[in-house]
Amino acid sequence: MKCQRCNKRAVLHITENLGEGQIEELHFCEECGARYLSEPIPGTQTPGGSGTSAELEFLQQWDQLCCPECGATLKDFRNTGRLGCPRDYEHFREQLQPLLQSIHGDTQHLGKAPSQSANVELKRRELARLRRLMQELINAERYEEAARLRDQIRQLEARTQS
Amino acid sequence: MTLDDLLQGTGEWLRGEGPEVDVVVSTRIRLARNLADFPFPNRASALQRGEIESLLRERILQLADSWQFCYFALHRLPELDRQFLVERQLISREHAHANGQRGVAIGKGEASSIMVNEEDHLRLQVIRSGFQLDDAWHEINRLDDALSERVCYAFSEEFGFLTACPTNVGTGMRASVLLHLPALTLAKQLEKFFRALQKMNLVVRGLYGEGTRASGDFYQISNQVTLGRSEDEILRAIRETVPAIVDYERHAREVLVREMRSALQDRIHRSLGTLRSARMMTSEETLDLLSNVRLGVALQLLDDLTVPRINELLLQTQPAHLQKLVGEEMDTDQQNIVRARYLREQLRHVQLN
Numbered sequence A: 001m002k003c004q005r006c007n008k009r010a011v012l013h014i015t016e017n018l019g020e021g022q023i024e025e026l027h028f029c030e031e032c033g034a035r036y037l038s039e040p041i042p043g044t045q046t047p048g049g050s051g052t053s054a055e056l057e058f059l060q061q062w063d064q065l066c067c068p069e070c071g072a073t074l075k076d077f078r079n080t081g082r083l084g085c086p087r088d089y090e091h092f093r094e095q096l097q098p099l100l101q102s103i104h105g106d107t108q109h110l111g112k113a114p115s116q117s118a119n120v121e122l123k124r125r126e127l128a129r130l131r132r133l134m135q136e137l138i139n140a141e142r143y144e145e146a147a148r149l150r151d152q153i154r155q156l157e158a159r160t161q162s
Numbered sequence B: 001m002t003l004d005d006l007l008q009g010t011g012e013w014l015r016g017e018g019p020e021v022d023v024v025v026s027t028r029i030r031l032a033r034n035l036a037d038f039p040f041p042n043r044a045s046a047l048q049r050g051e052i053e054s055l056l057r058e059r060i061l062q063l064a065d066s067w068q069f070c071y072f073a074l075h076r077l078p079e080l081d082r083q084f085l086v087e088r089q090l091i092s093r094e095h096a097h098a099n100g101q102r103g104v105a106i107g108k109g110e111a112s113s114i115m116v117n118e119e120d121h122l123r124l125q126v127i128r129s130g131f132q133l134d135d136a137w138h139e140i141n142r143l144d145d146a147l148s149e150r151v152c153y154a155f156s157e158e159f160g161f162l163t164a165c166p167t168n169v170g171t172g173m174r175a176s177v178l179l180h181l182p183a184l185t186l187a188k189q190l191e192k193f194f195r196a197l198q199k200m201n202l203v204v205r206g207l208y209g210e211g212t213r214a215s216g217d218f219y220q221i222s223n224q225v226t227l228g229r230s231e232d233e234i235l236r237a238i239r240e241t242v243p244a245i246v247d248y249e250r251h252a253r254e255v256l257v258r259e260m261r262s263a264l265q266d267r268i269h270r271s272l273g274t275l276r277s278a279r280m281m282t283s284e285e286t287l288d289l290l291s292n293v294r295l296g297v298a299l300q301l302l303d304d305l306t307v308p309r310i311n312e313l314l315l316q317t318q319p320a321h322l323q324k325l326v327g328e329e330m331d332t333d334q335q336n337i338v339r340a341r342y343l344r345e346q347l348r349h350v351q352l353n
Helices: A028-037 A049-063 A074-080 A093-104 A115-137 A141-159 B003-009 B046-062 B079-087 B093-097 B133-148 B182-186 B190-199 B231-261 B259-277 B283-298 B309-315 B319-326 B330-345
Strands: A012-019 A022-028 B024-034 B070-073 B105-106 B112-118 B122-129 B173-180 B204-206 B220-225
Touching: A012 A028, A012 B112, A028 B133, A049 A074, A115 A141, A141 B259, B003 B079, B003 B319, B024 B133, B046 B070, B046 B105, B079 B093, B079 B319, B112 B133, B122 B133, B133 B173, B133 B231, B173 B231, B182 B190, B182 B231, B182 B283, B190 B204, B190 B231, B204 B231, B220 B231, B231 B259, B259 B283, B259 B330, B283 B309, B283 B330, B309 B319, B309 B330, B319 B330
Parallel strands: none
Antiparallel strands: A012 A022, B024 B122, B024 B173, B070 B105, B105 B112, B112 B122, B173 B220, B204 B220
């Protein structure tokens, strides 16, 4: 799909609620989308204002986020819709969760896992990864999330041993 | 096995046998899998893509003899051959047109295939003729288990099987059923169904997948969601929905026969007449006309033709198949002439009743 203002690929899809059951669908490339968001809303007295540009700044900071293992940034993901490597799910976890929630209505896998005998190594690596992540959360004083992760680690350990 | 060997038959999905085959053409399940230690194909360097491809080719060919996989390096195949594989539903259009080292392994009878370095490192597929969801799942699950013992999959307890696109993460599973719904289309009843399906997280697509037009009254129904729902739940939703659609389609067909018998017979025979006499024929028109004839066969209004025979014609009249059949590349006009001639010859002996 192409941007409706220039001819580049559209990456930002906006549904404007015009009220009274009317909606308008808009499709923009990165630049035109940013411009559109900072434009004053038609029919209102106040210009788009500081709220929107602060939001934009926040988005731009996010865009800089980079996976140390494959070098992909969140901006790359926003442009292509594809992640760079399996580790991106860990490094962009916080940003991906709301997206996964809106795509799937869920953020926790349910169903098949690779068979245990075949994946002892994978489990070992996964545990190491989760422990590392938990330590990071503790360092950042995000104790609630760390506690959830601790429970997850315990479950995984129990399953690995059984 | 060479690609030309495939040309002789129609492969598993068009065999025209199996449960509900008057309405359900085929059942297909696909699993997206990736290696834990490599970037996804779109981010992999040419060198890494090469490594991934040779590693996976080796491991796939190590699988037990029961699979009998044959591997084709797509980057070495001419465009016509790649298009040929798309028409047989063994690879995606994207995989045919992509760049870089990539391939496909094709199992015995074309019932299973594995794309290597498509959007994900591995795309496993199993196809069955008719409505055979459980059988397809059993088979692909077995293939998945066998492969997982030879390579290390990217998997997390939280997000499941990790994929290049977050729309596939979790089970990585897309289960789809290809339906022929001419009567519901005629009765303009489909909109209603599709809205109901949406509420059950099922989506409707055209014959050749995402973004394609529903042509010849063929529709693919598949699951939308892959995260947070187990394979069992996903399969159950389809298992419970498809029989209802099959019943409605059959009912709509009965109504057509009862209330519009002459108009229906006229439509079917005109379609057959055009197929038997036209001098130029596009693949789109062929699909639409054969769809009408397929309906006539299913309703036993045409005695001399069978569903497998229609399926064969549907496949062999696709552009790449036609060119391989003739053995040379042709422009669209030439194809239309040859297609019309092929159909005239194939349908010449059909008795009209």
